[in-house]
Amino acid sequence: MFNFKNFLFIFFFSFCFDLQSIEIINYRFGLEKDINRIVIDINKNTEFKHFIKEKKLILEFKDEILKSKNFQKANNKAIKNISVKDQNLLIIDFEKDIFFKKVFFIKKQNGKKARIVIDFSELNKLNFKKKIIVIDAGHGGRDSGAIGVSGILEKKITLSFAKKIKNKLKGNKKFKIILTRNDDKYLQLRQRVGYARKVKADLFISLHADYHRNKNVSGVSIYTLSEKASDKEAEALAKRENKEDLIDGLDLSEESKEVTNILIDLTQRETMNQSSYFVNFLIKELSKRTKLLQRTHRFAGFAVLKAPDIPSVLLEMGYLSNKKDSKLLMDKNYQEKLIDGIIVAMEKYFQWIENNKFN
Ligand SMILES: [Zn+2]
Secondary structure (H helix, E strand, O other): OOOHHHHHHHHHHHHHHHHHOEEEEEEEEEEEOOEEEEEEEEOOOOOEEEEEEOOEEEEEEOOOEEEOOOOOOOOOOOEEEEEEEOOOEEEEEEOOOEEEEEEEEEOOEOOEOEEEEEEEEEOOOOOOOOEEEEEEEOOEOOEOOOEOOOOOEHHHHHHHHHHHHHHHOOOOOOEEEEEOOOOOOOOOHHHHHHHHHHOOOOEEEEEEOOOOOOOOOOOEEEEEEOOOOOOHHHHHHHHHHOOOOOOOOOOOOOOOHHHHHHHHHHHHHHHHHHHHHHHHHHHHHHHOOOOEEEEEEEEEOOHHHOOOOOOEEEEEOOOOOOHHHHHHHOOHHHHHHHHHHHHHHHHHHHHHHHHOOOO
16 A cells, blocks of 8 residues: 555655665776775765774775675685675775775766775785894983983983894894994984995984973874974974984085085985885884874974985884883883884885885
């Protein structure tokens, strides 16, 4: 029997349904150079955010989503499963650790379906040439750095971490670790950068555990170079660290001033990108092991990051002004965890560089 109320309801319901639900129609694969591509066809335009959680890529849609009846798992070794959760999450479960190059949306047009495109490469094996990593233990000698709530000095903490990283990678086939200082020695910032340039380092990591005027602030943060510090706090910290001197140490004595500036600028730009890639891997690995400061990746004008041709990061391993951080930084298990994270991030970063060499 025709029931107008039911009819209205169904009509209204399907109208809403049509307005809101996104249908995931199918997905397919492509391979370009070393980059894998997944294309997901959907029935209409939408918006989504994406997150990476371990081996999962999670797309969070603004609207409700559902898989079409004909949706099938394509046969691809890289993917374990694709599922819909909580009505608006599409979860792509990968078999291995993945590096996502790009995730983007192509709007519906000219009779073509709307598409989500995911470009990724696998991080499966270590096949890069031996890399030289310079680990710089912050401060030293008459410059003791921050003083911890327990009285421990920053220069001691940084040296102990640097030595531990070196020990752990002794005889390692992939990494040669060189320290800027092996003992309680005072070094100028330019000497630290100078070492890295002299040994032609592939990566420079400066270790710190500074103080923060707010004793409650805790967690790991990572700085890379910016021409303009991104916030006042970072700038203030940079000023404190830079009080020594600042010279980039690049030998351009034969070049004119204009050429010199352009060369430094170009190189530095590329180096800054590389540094940021390394930070991404560091954040990913460290977040599995420890607490990170909000806005983990920060930008500042630290002189020690100014080698124009060597990707450089300054790792604030925590704040000595914070009771908990101070304690953690002296805890052997915690040190192990942090160091493991740094090493895995180095492996993944260089593997990624290797995979993306020709792009
Ligand atoms: Zn410091």
